[in-house]
Amino acid sequence: MTSAVSSGGPDALVRPGVGGGLAEVFRQRFLLKLLVRKELQIRYRGSVLGLLWSYVKPGVQFFVFYIALGVFLGLERSPRNPNGLANYAIYLFSGIVLINFFTEALSNAARSIVSNGGLIKKIYLPRELFPVASVWVSAVHFVPQLAVLVAACLVVGWQPSLLQLLAAAAGFIIVAMLATGLGLLFGSANVYFRDFENIVDMLLMVATWASPVMYAWTMVRDKLGEGWYSVYQVNPITIGVEAFHYAFWLPTTDGSAPIPPNLLSLWLPVGLVVSFALLFVGQWTFRRLEGRFAQEL
Numbered sequence: 084m085t086s087a088v089s090s091g092g093p094d095a096l097v098r099p100g101v102g103g104g105l106a107e108v109f110r111q112r113f114l115l116k117l118l119v120r121k122e123l124q125i126r127y128r129g130s131v132l133g134l135l136w137s138y139v140k141p142g143v144q145f146f147v148f149y150i151a152l153g154v155f156l157g158l159e160r161s162p163r164n165p166n167g168l169a170n171y172a173i174y175l176f177s178g179i180v181l182i183n184f185f186t187e188a189l190s191n192a193a194r195s196i197v198s199n200g201g202l203i204k205k206i207y208l209p210r211e212l213f214p215v216a217s218v219w220v221s222a223v224h225f226v227p228q229l230a231v232l233v234a235a236c237l238v239v240g241w242q243p244s245l246l247q248l249l250a251a252a253a254g255f256i257i258v259a260m261l262a263t264g265l266g267l268l269f270g271s272a273n274v275y276f277r278d279f280e281n282i283v284d285m286l287l288m289v290a291t292w293a294s295p296v297m298y299a300w301t302m303v304r305d306k307l308g309e310g311w312y313s314v315y316q317v318n319p320i321t322i323g324v325e326a327f328h329y330a331f332w333l334p335t336t337d338g339s340a341p342i343p344p345n346l347l348s349l350w351l352p353v354g355l356v357v358s359f360a361l362l363f364v365g366q367w368t369f370r371r372l373e374g375r376f377a378q379e380l
Contacts, residue, residue, distance in 0.1 A: 104366055107209040114208060118216035123223065141183055141228050145176050152297050168299060169336045170239060173232075177331040178296030178324045180228040185258050185320060186287045188221035192266025193283040196274050196376060204377050211369060214266040218259060232331060239335045246347070247330040253351050254326030260358035261319045267365035271372040274379050294321040295328070300343050316343065319361075322354035 108115060127136075149172060153159035159171035168174050195213035196203065203210060233241075273279040293315075295303065300321075304312040315321065325343050333340060343350060 104209075104370060105211055105215070108211045108215050111209055111212065115212055115216055115219065118212055119219045119223070122216060122220045126220075138227060138231065141176075141179055144183070145172075145179055148179070148297055149175055158298065169340065170332060173236060173239065173335050174328060174332045175297060176232055176235065177327045178294070180225065180232055181254065181258055181324055181327050182291055182294065182296050182320065183228065184221050184225040184255075185262050185323075186290065187224060188218040188259070188262035189265050189269070190283060190287060191217035191221065192262065193269040193273055194280060195266070196270045197277070210373050210376060211267065211366070214270045214369075215263060218263050218266060221262070222259070236331050236335055241331070241335050243330055243334045247334060250326045250347060250351065251330035253355065254323035254330070257319045257326075257351075257354040257358045258323040260355075260362045261323075264358065264362035264365035267369040268361075271369040271376075274372065274376055290320055294318060294324045296324055300325060301341060316350055317353065317357065319354045319358045322346075322350045326351060326354075 149159075153167075153171045153175065157164045158167055160167035160169045192214035195217045196210065199213050203213075269279050269283050273283075303315055307315065325346055329342055329346060333342065
């Protein structure tokens, strides 16, 4: 028995309730697909608009922010306000679609283990499937919003380079890894202390304003100075939003708007490293805590 355990053979003992981590989620892709389909069906059961809510909610959010910030506070460039942002509507919406993906993914992932407690107590399956499925569901909602963004950009003359498209893909990967890592971390901790749901809600409220979704990054640099601006820039969400601005908003302008220094050469790699590190921490914490999920639930 001892040799089987040490060698990891077919008869090796495995601590009950502990799976193979994210690698096992990849091996169980069929189960992941079923969970994503189930989440979508449950969410829109009895709904008249169904998936169209993916357009309605961000549309209303965009309209409110655009009127309040672009018109009333003068962030949009106009003859009366030549220092505003050109095509502020594109700037705002390109940030909103990414931050909405992150907030929905993390909020649902943090609650996914508790909300699926009945299933977890009945059968064994990789528990990481639930937070990962929440992120995938959010990605499904992200796609139609991205389609609207691309259509709006094309109307105003969007002609991105391959480098800009790759930057957008990298920005999305950064935010998706961050949402998955934090979802695993808070989702497992929430099993033991339900306070973490409220902590996540507060973090998401801060996240919307702690990245340049509705304002220019230059405003942060001018107010905080170069030193504190570098600290602000380490935030992976900030890097992802700036990558989306670089890919979708900048090509619709005359190209004279400044982009964050070293965005491609320094900050995108930093964002990937930080998000991957948080994904590792989230997975490590999840595996440490998942052994007692069934008892705690």
